[in-house]
Amino acid sequence: MEEQEAMTEGLQLVEGSKVCLLGTNGEDGFPNIKAMMNAKHEGIRKIWFSTNTSSRRVQQLIRDNRACVYHVDEENFKGLMLTGTIQILNDLESRRMLWSDGDERYYPLGVEDPDYTVLCFRAQKGNYYHRLKNITFDID
Secondary structure: OOHHHHHHHHHHHHHHOOEEEEEEEOOOOOEEEEEEEOOEEEOOOEEEEEEEOOOHHHHHHHHOOEEEEEEEEOOOOEEEEEEEEEEEEOOHHHHHHHOOOOHHHOOOOHHHOOOEEEEEEEEEEEEEEEOOEEEEEEOO
């Protein structure tokens, strides 16, 4: 399998995932993993999430914005790990971009809720796994 094919199959995982795993670095230096809704993506280069401003995750990202995102197809045992950085966005435009009906159950004050934050993950490297093979690639 070539890098381009791995990127194409990895994109299919991103597009088919409702949930993915977000890894950040904890206060003690150990990795922390959290399941996140796969809110929006721009290929495999950018992935957006929403979370509570008051969350432990945001505090971790303020200290260290390096992260990884993992998408998995558990039925076919395929996986895509992306590594990169996260930007914390609190501007109204970013909030509106991700807002969906029903989000008020998490953010009762609506799109302008101060506890509503958008995270923008920007991938730098990828690793696609399938059939006992790993294909690692850089992302421009």
